[in-house]
Structures are given as C-alpha cells and as structure tokens.
Amino acid sequence: MEKDRPLILIHSEMKYHSDTSPDGINIMLTPQFYTVKRESLPVQYAYQAKRIAPSLFEGLLENTQEHKYFVDKEEEHWLFIAYDIEKIKSFLTSKGIEIANVSKMFFAEQSIAKFKAPVLLGEKDALVNLEGTMTIIPQVVLQEEEKPMPFDASFTPKKGVALEGRSTSILESTEAYTLAAILALFAVIYFVEGSRYTNENAAQEEEMRLLLEDYPSLQSNYTRESIATKYRTIDKKERKKRDIIKALSHMIFKGSTLTSLVMDDKKFQATFTYTDANIKKKLKDLAKKEKFNISEISKSNNLTIGGSL
Amino acid sequence: MTQQLKAYKNEILIGLAFLLLLVSLIYKQGKVSATNSEGGGATSSLQELKEVIALKKVWGDKKITKKVDKIKDIVAPSKVTWSKKGKKLTASFKNMSAQELNRLIVKIMNLAVEIQKLEVQKLDTSYQVEFKCKW
Numbered sequence: 001m002e003k004d005r006p007l008i009l010i011h012s013e014m015k016y017h018s019d020t021s022p023d024g025i026n027i028m029l030t031p032q033f034y035t036v037k038r039e040s041l042p043v044q045y046a047y048q049a050k051r052i053a054p055s056l057f058e059g060l061l062e063n064t065q066e067h068k069y070f071v072d073k074e075e076e077h078w079l080f081i082a083y084d085i086e087k088i089k090s091f092l093t094s095k096g097i098e099i100a101n102v103s104k105m106f107f108a109e110q111s112i113a114k115f116k117a118p119v120l121l122g123e124k125d126a127l128v129n130l131e132g133t134m135t136i137i138p139q140v141v142l143q144e145e146e147k148p149m150p151f152d153a154s155f156t157p158k159k160g161v162a163l164e165g166r167s168t169s170i171l172e173s174t175e176a177y178t179l180a181a182i183l184a185l186f187a188v189i190y191f192v193e194g195s196r197y198t199n200e201n202a203a204q205e206e207e208m209r210l211l212l213e214d215y216p217s218l219q220s221n222y223t224r225e226s227i228a229t230k231y232r233t234i235d236k237k238e239r240k241k242r243d244i245i246k247a248l249s250h251m252i253f254k255g256s257t258l259t260s261l262v263m264d265d266k267k268f269q270a271t272f273t274y275t276d277a278n279i280k281k282k283l284k285d286l287a288k289k290e291k292f293n294i295s296e297i298s299k300s301n302n303l304t305i306g307g308s309l
Numbered sequence: 310m311t312q313q314l315k316a317y318k319n320e321i322l323i324g325l326a327f328l329l330l331l332v333s334l335i336y337k338q339g340k341v342s343a344t345n346s347e348g349g350g351a352t353s354s355l356q357e358l359k360e361v362i363a364l365k366k367v368w369g370d371k372k373i374t375k376k377v378d379k380i381k382d383i384v385a386p387s388k389v390t391w392s393k394k395g396k397k398l399t400a401s402f403k404n405m406s407a408q409e410l411n412r413l414i415v416k417i418m419n420l421a422v423e424i425q426k427l428e429v430q431k432l433d434t435s436y437q438v439e440f441k442c443k444w
C-alpha cells in the first residue's frame with residue numbers, strides 16, 4: 001500500500017515540489033534532517049528502546065526536548081534517529097509539500113541496503129552509503145566508475161512515521177487511537193448487555209411456548225384466568241382447613257385428649273379434655289397462638305376451641 | 310476532499326467511535342425498555358401460567374378418584390360405610406383406634422379434595438369419623 005505512493009527524497013537543495021498525487025505521497029529524509037545512532041542494546045522491544053532514546057542523544061543535539069525519536073531494530077543493532085518535526089514540516093511547506101498530503105515519513109538510514117550506488121541530490125550533492133551510514137557528499141568526489149542510481153518508490157521501507165498533528169488536527173494519533181479504543185470497548189459492552197436482554201426474553205418466550213404446547217387448553221387468557229380463579233379459591237380454603245387440622249393435632253399431647261372435632265366449609269370446633277391446670281394453660285396458649293376462639297366448659301375438664309374458615 | 314478527510318482522520322475516528330458508542334447505548338436501552346415492558350409482561354404471564362399449571366395438577370388431578378378409594382383400605386372393611394356418587398364421597402368410620410384415626414387424618418390431609426365435613430368423636434377408647442368431600 002505504502003509502496004504504491006510516490007516516494008520523494010527530501011534534501012535541502014530540492015526544488016519546489018508540486019505534488020498532484022490524489023492518494024498522497026511518502027517522503028524520505030536525507031541525513032540533513034536527522035541525527036542517527038546505531039547501538040547494540042540489551043532491549044527486546046521498540047517501546048523500551050524508544051524510552052532510552054533521548055539519553056543516547058544527550059550532548060549531540062542542541063535541545064533534546066524539541067526532538068522526536070524513531071527507533072527500529074536492525075539485524076544486530078538498534079537504529080535510533082532523532083528529528084525535529086517542526087523544522088521538517090516548515091521545510092516541507094516551504095517546498096510546496098502540503099503536510100496533509102504526506103502519508104508516511106521515512107529516513108534514508110532505513111533503506112541503507114538499497115543505496116548500492118550514489119543517488120544524486122540536485123546538481124552538487126549525492127547521497128551515498130558510506131561504511132554503513134547514509135552520508136551526503138559533493139558529487140565532485142564521486143569516482144567515475146560510480147554510476148548514480150535512480151531513486152523511486154522501491155526504496156520505501158516497511159516502518160514509517162505518520163506526521164502527527166498535521167494540518168489542523170488537534171489530536172495526536174496515539175491519543176485518538178486510545179480514546180477510540182476506549183469508546184469502542186464501551187460500545188461492545190453495551191451491545192453484549194443488550195444482546196443478553198434479548199436472549200433472556202427469547203428464553204422466556206420459548207419456555208412459555210413449550211408450556212402452552214403441553215397445555216393447549218391454557219392458550220386462551222380467558223381460560224387461564226378462569227381456571228386460576230377457580231383453583232386459587234379452592235387452594236386457599238383447603239390449605240386453611242389442613243393448617244387448622246395440623247394446628248389442632250399439635251394440641252394432642254400427654255394430658256390432652258381430643259374428644260370431638262367438627263369441621264365444615266364455614267367453621268370448626270374441637271373439644272379437648274385436659275388432666276390439670278398446666279395442661280389447660282398450655283392448650284390455651286397454643287390456641288391463642290393460632291388465634292382460635294377458646295371457651296371453657298364449666299365444671300368439667302373440657303376446653304372448646306373453634307373458629308371460622 | 311480526500312486530503313481534508315485525511316487531515317482530520319483522528320477527529321473522524323473519535324467521532325465514529327463515539328457514534329458507535331451512542332448506537333450501542335441506544336440499542337441497550339431499547340432492549341432494557343423492551344424487557345421491562347413486554348419482557349416484564351412475559352415474565353408475569355409465564356409465572357401466572359406456571360401457577361395455573363401447578364394448581365391444575367393439584368386440584369384437577371384426574372387420578373384423584375382412585376386415590377380417594379384408598380382411604381377405605383386404612384381400616385378393616387367392617388368399620389367402614391362407604392358411599393361414593395360421581396365426584397362426591399360420604400364415608401363413616403367406626404371403632405377406630407388412635408393410630409387408625411391418625412393414619413386416616415394424614416391421608417385426608419394429603420388428598421387434593423374439598424373437605425365438606427369432617428367429624429371426629431371419641432367414644433371411650435375408640436373413635437368414630439364422618440367424612441364428606443368432593444373433587
């Protein structure tokens with residue numbers, strides 16, 4: 001993709017460039033625009049190397065804070081390049097190159113292996129690979145047998161620098177990508193949550209469908225309501241009757257005997273015979289707890305417990 | 310035009326991501342509202358249906374007639390007067406021991422029938438029961 005774009009070699013003596021490429025251009029800087037160092041360092045990743053880059057250029061650059069750094073791994077070394085982006089932008093503008101039209105920026109050092117012969121820079125200078133470092137030398141010192149080679153897009157390296165903050169953009173790419181990633185992450189979370197609600201509804205509808213398949217007579221709301229009303233009434237009343245019988249059965253213990261029980265749809269009445277006052281009290285307490293009516297039968301050891309349903 | 314777009318690609322990226330977030334938020338809210346209205350209705354309908362099925366299983370049990378017949382097996386046939394007409398039962402039990410009474414009451418309590426009358430009388434050491442029910 002990047003290799004499809006024209007690659008313009010940027011040097012101080014270059015002519016005014018009037019680019020017309022609709023897809024933008026790539027540029028390759030000559031050593032006039034950067035400072036290079038190659039170091040063999042025990043670091044594995046580029047971000048680690050980039051972190052120590054400013055310290056490597058201390059003393060070499062006038063102001064390290066104004067520079068940006070490019071780091072790339074070569075076969076045996078780390079390639080460190082320091083460049084002043086504002087100075088480069090200013091130069092590009094002065095040569096008629098719109099910053100917004102620059103897709104990627106490369107450094108001649110990155111394509112050192114491709115500079116097998118000198119590349120002429122205007123009429124006076126030439127860019128050559130001098131013992132493994134790209135150097136600008138006067139054309140007059142070139143040997144006669146050194147035939148200059150043309151410069152084209154085939155010199156485009158894989159890794160380049162995007163001109164951040166170019167034109168009127170107020171955000172740098174790193175910030176933009178981070179923010180976009182966070183927003184996208186939240187978007188994914190919301191989509192997943194929304195999808196979960198959909199699945200819950202679908203599961204309930206499926207369960208409902210299966211139940212109605214098993215009980216087709218309940219498909220009508222009216223029938224369901226009617227059956228529910230009928231059985232709820234029965235269920236409530238019959239559960240109450242059984243609860244009363246259960247409560248009365250708990251009143252049968254040593255010293256207390258059930259002598260009679262009458263229960264119908266509306267009321268109940270049970271008679272207990274007790275042996276002494278303590279049993280009578282216990283019976284009364286149990287009956288009160290169940291909110292039953294209590295009546296004592298005079299001159300007897302009987303207690304009547306009753307209530308309505 | 311393409312160059313202008315490129316110049317603002319970071320802003321466009323953020324804008325698109327924000328738009329995606331907005332769409333996802335609307336999508337989620339839509340689903341939540343649907344769950345709370347239709348879904349909430351579906352949940353209550355499902356619960357109601359389950360309740361009706363459970364009630365029908367208990368009080369509309371088609372095998373209840375056979376289950377009712379087992380009451381008379383609790384005591385010796387000589388102690389039972391049995392009259393079953395359709396879905397109504399009138400039964401009398403005489404000379405029952407306390408254990409037999411206990412078994413009978415437990416059985417009646419566990420039967421899904423409508424108790425119309427339950428009368429227990431203690432006569433000396435035995436019990437007499439009148440039981441009427443329908444289903």
